[in-house]
Amino acid sequence: MSELPIVDAHHHLWDRPGNRYFLADFLQDVDSGHNIRATVAMECGAMYRQDGAAALRPVGETEFFNGAAAMSASGAYGECRVCAGIIGHADLRLGDSVKPVLEAHIRAGGGRFRGVRHISVWHPDPAARASLANPPPQLLGDADFRKGFAQLAPLGLCFDGYMYHTQLPELADLARAFPQTTIVVNHVGGAIGIGPYAGKRDAVFAEWHAGMRALGACANVFVKLGGMGMRLFGFDFATRAQPPSSQDLAQAWRPYIEACIEAFGAQRCMFESNFPVDKGTCSYAVLWNAFKRVTAQASAAEKSALFSGTASKVYRLSV
Secondary structure, X not given: OOOOEEEEEEEXXXXXOOEEEOHHHXXXXXXXXXXXXXXXXXXXXXXXXXXXXXXXXXXXXXXXXXXXXXXXXXXXOOOOEEEXXXXXXXXXXXXXXXXXXXXXXXXXXXXXXXXXXXXXXXXXXXXXXXXXXXXXXXXHHOHHHHHHHXXXXXHOOEEEEOOOHHHHHHHHHHHHHOOOOOEEEOHHHOOOOOHHHOOOHHHHHHHHHHHHHHHHOOOOEEEEEOOOOOHHHOOOHHHOOOOOOHHHHHHHHHHHHHHHHHXXXXXXXXXXXXXOHHHHOOOHHHHHHHHHHHOOOOOHHHHHHHHHHXXXXXXXXXX
């Protein structure tokens, strides 16, 4: 299946202390034997502008991603079109005032800017948290946030959401309030497996599954299959003496992937690498092999949607 076209629907580029992950680093991972045709770059707080209005500083990240995309589009670095789609950050709590920020992102994106992610992960128990983000509770229901959210669809932009499974009902309420706005759930809905949820995988799965089924009933909601290499999910692969095989990962991740496909259908599911975050668990090649193992019995049409078609449709990519 090495010829199967793949769109990596979610990865990062950044420069953090002791952890630089630029285009060249990502391309080394992409050169894995899989047919990665294009990618979607996801906001992560990288390369914000140092100067200017605070609301516009995240536009620097879109400029950074678009620079990498321009390098990739030259063809000098292989056939994969890295950062063909760009998801940036804008503080939607600005309400109506966020519109000029969104327009600045669109200009900076060189035709590649597709939407916004405003992370909403929050839990009352700090031990259940596994994100550097620290948003307030009930963000998705905040009146100012929703005024800002209302600016997305008129500009042709989508919303990427990252929250914990305990917050999925909040996202469903948002999705029902804005049926014309495309929403993409990151990381299979963030089923927590740490802190107070450690050792309670079956109970968490049941609560998470109910939340995802409710979201699946909203036609404007899509889901990314991946991110399960993060500490959040409570798997121990990153701490084992030997790295996991694709069989190991497929066995652990299969229930979540199959439940998402059942709830949303293949036409509303897309695979993501979440690199370099998930690189702490496995290599890029092993990750995509695991996804291919899970979907081995899927039809050709289903595989096409899961691995490239859905992402291409949602993020308007030419692959």
